[in-house]
Amino acid sequence: MLQNIRVVLVGTSHPGNIGGAARAMKNMGLSRLVLVEPAHFPHADADARAAGASDVLEGAQVVSTLEEALVGCTLVMGTSARDRKIPWPMLDPREAGVMSVEHAAQGEEIALVFGREYAGLTNEELQRCHYHVHIPSDPTFSSLNLAAAVQVLSYEVRMAWLATEGQANEVEQAEPRVERVTMDDMEKFYEHLEATLVNIGFLDPDKPRHLMARLRRLYGRSEIDRSEMSILRGILTETQKAANGEPYKRKDQ
Amino acid sequence: MLQNIRVVLVGTSHPGNIGGAARAMKNMGLSRLVLVEPAHFPHADADARAAGASDVLEGAQVVSTLEEALVGCTLVMGTSARDRKIPWPMLDPREAGVMSVEHAAQGEEIALVFGREYAGLTNEELQRCHYHVHIPSDPTFSSLNLAAAVQVLSYEVRMAWLATEGQANEVEQAEPRVERVTMDDMEKFYEHLEATLVNIGFLDPDKPRHLMARLRRLYGRSEIDRSEMSILRGILTETQKAANGEPYKRKDQ
Numbered sequence: 286m287l288q289n290i291r292v293v294l295v296g297t298s299h300p301g302n303i304g305g306a307a308r309a310m311k312n313m314g315l316s317r318l319v320l321v322e323p324a325h326f327p328h329a330d331a332d333a334r335a336a337g338a339s340d341v342l343e344g345a346q347v348v349s350t351l352e353e354a355l356v357g358c359t360l361v362m363g364t365s366a367r368d369r370k371i372p373w374p375m376l377d378p379r380e381a382g383v384m385s386v387e388h389a390a391q392g393e394e395i396a397l398v399f400g401r402e403y404a405g406l407t408n409e410e411l412q413r414c415h416y417h418v419h420i421p422s423d424p425t426f427s428s429l430n431l432a433a434a435v436q437v438l439s440y441e442v443r444m445a446w447l448a449t450e451g452q453a454n455e456v457e458q459a460e461p462r463v464e465r466v467t468m469d470d471m472e473k474f475y476e477h478l479e480a481t482l483v484n485i486g487f488l489d490p491d492k493p494r495h496l497m498a499r500l501r502r503l504y505g506r507s508e509i510d511r512s513e514m515s516i517l518r519g520i521l522t523e524t525q526k527a528a529n530g531e532p533y534k535r536k537d538q
Numbered sequence: 539m540l541q542n543i544r545v546v547l548v549g550t551s552h553p554g555n556i557g558g559a560a561r562a563m564k565n566m567g568l569s570r571l572v573l574v575e576p577a578h579f580p581h582a583d584a585d586a587r588a589a590g591a592s593d594v595l596e597g598a599q600v601v602s603t604l605e606e607a608l609v610g611c612t613l614v615m616g617t618s619a620r621d622r623k624i625p626w627p628m629l630d631p632r633e634a635g636v637m638s639v640e641h642a643a644q645g646e647e648i649a650l651v652f653g654r655e656y657a658g659l660t661n662e663e664l665q666r667c668h669y670h671v672h673i674p675s676d677p678t679f680s681s682l683n684l685a686a687a688v689q690v691l692s693y694e695v696r697m698a699w700l701a702t703e704g705q706a707n708e709v710e711q712a713e714p715r716v717e718r719v720t721m722d723d724m725e726k727f728y729e730h731l732e733a734t735l736v737n738i739g740f741l742d743p744d745k746p747r748h749l750m751a752r753l754r755r756l757y758g759r760s761e762i763d764r765s766e767m768s769i770l771r772g773i774l775t776e777t778q779k780a781a782n783g784e785p786y787k788r789k790d791q
Contacts, residue, residue, distance in 0.1 A: 308682075311676065311679045312679055312682050336683070338679065420693070421696055421697065422566065426590055428589075429561075429562075429565050430558065432686065433558070433562055433689040437689060437693050440631075443674055444632070485773070485777050485779070487772060496769065499765070502766075503760060506760065507759065512752070513755075516749065519740060520735065523738045524738050524777050526738070527737070527738040527739065527777070527781035
C-alpha cells in the first residue's frame with residue numbers, strides 16, 4: 286500500500302538533501318521518489334547522504350515539470366509555510382499521514398510535494414495541490430531542512446500505516462510478555478520486608494510510623510515482575526542471614 | 539516549558555549531524571543541547587548544517603560522561619533499536635513527546651538521549667534511561683540518520699506542547715507537586731545498593747550477571763520521590779551495619 290505514495294521534490298539545489306530524503310523515505314517504508322528539475326542529480330553528495338538507500342535514488346524518476354510528476358495521482362499534498370495569501374485547505378503532518386494512508390488503501394495514487402530549499406513551492410505549484418501541509422515549527426525559525434521535512438511527513442505516513450495495519454501496538458507487542466506478580470505474592474514480599482527491617486533495626490515494631498505504608502506505595506506502583514520479585518526476595522534472605530536474624534518464615538506456616 | 543527539555547547526543551562522529559540536530563531542535567522550539575564526547579566540535583560542518591541555529595550550537599554544553607549530561611534530570615528517555623535482551627519500558631515517539639511535555643510542565647528536567655551514528659547507545663547507557671524510545675522504522679532499513687531521529691522526537695515534543703499549550707494552567711494546578719529525585723541521586727543510590735549487595739554476599743563482583751541492570755530497570759521506572767529515597771538509603775545503611783560491612787562512602791569522596 287505504501288508504494289502508492291510518492292515523494293516529489295521540486296527544484297532541489299543541494300543533492301545531499303536528495304540523499305537525505307531518500308534515506309528518510311526508506312527508513313519509513315516509502316520507495317517512490319520523483320525529482321522535478323533537480324540542480325544536480327545524480328551526485329556523490331546524494332549517494333553519501335542516502336547511506337543504504339541507494340535503491341531509492343536509482344529508482345528515482347527525473348522529470349521537468351510538476352505536472353509530469355503528478356501523473357496518475359488523485360490526491361496531492363504540498364508542504365507550505367502558513368501565511369499564504371490564498372487560503373487553502375490546510376493539514377498538519379499527522380492529518381496528512383492519516384489521509385494519505387486512507388486514500389492509498391483504496392488503491393489511489395498520492396503525492397507528497399516538497400519545494401525548493403529557500404523558496405518553497407510557487408503559488409502556481411501550490412494551486413496544483415488538493416491540500417497544503419504545514420509542519421508546525423517555531424515562528425521565529427520556521428524553515429526546516431528539506432530532508433527533515435521529508436522525514437516528518439514520512440514518519441506520520443508510517444505511524445498512520447502501522448495504525449491501520451493493526452500494528453499500532455507493534456512496539457508493545459515486541460516486548461516479551463512480562464509475568465507480573467500477583468497480589469498475594471506482593472503481600473508475602475511485604476511481610477518478608479517488614480521482618481527484615483525489624484532484624485536490621487530499621488523498623489521498631491513499637492513505633493512503626495508510616496514506614497510500611499510508604500514502602501507499599503513505592504513497590505505497589507512499580508509493576509514488579511516475577512524475576513524481579515525473586516531478586517528482591519533473595520536480597521531480603523541474604524540480609525537476614527547477614528544480620529543473624531531469624532530466618533523468614535511465613536506467619537501462617 | 540520547552541527549555542526544561544534537553545537533547546543529549548552521545549559520541550557523535552560527524553559534526554554535520556550535530557548541526558542538523560541543532561537546526562531540527564530550534565525549528566521545533568527546543569534550545570538546550572548537550573554533547574557527550576563529540577569526535578569533532580566545534581566544527582565548520584556543524585555550523586553549515588545548523589543554518590540559522592548557531593545559537594543552539596554556541597550554547598551547547600560539552601561533557602565527558604552521560605552521567606554529567608543528565609545531572610538534574612528526573613526523566614530520561616533513550617533512543618534504541620527494539621530488540622534488547624533486557625526488556626525495558628518502551629515508548630513510541632508520540633508517547634515520548636506527550637510524557638516529556640507532561641513532566642516538563644511540572645517543572646521537571648527531561649533528557650532525550652541519542653546514541654552514536656553506527657553503534658547507538660551502549661547497554662550501560664540505556665540502563666540509565668527510564669524509558670527507551672523506538673522510532674518505528676522499516677525493519678529491513680531501520681537506522682535513521684541522527685539528525686533525522688532528533689527531528690522526529692523534537693517534532694513530537696512540539697506537537698504535544700501545542701496540544702497542551704492552551705491547557706497550561708490546568709496542568710500545573712492538576713496534581714500536587716511531588717519532589718522526584720534527580721538522576722545523580724539515583725546514581726548515588728545504585729552505587730550504595732551495589733556496595734550493600736556485595737556486603738551481604740548477594741552480589742559477587744566477579745560474576746555480576748545482570749543483577750544491577752535489573753535493579754536499575756525496577757527502581758528506574760518507579761518515579762521515586764525524595765522521602766522514599768531517604769527511606770531506601772536508610773535501609774541500606776542499616777543493612778551494612780548489620781552485615782558489619784564497610785560503611786558506605788561515595789567513591790569520589
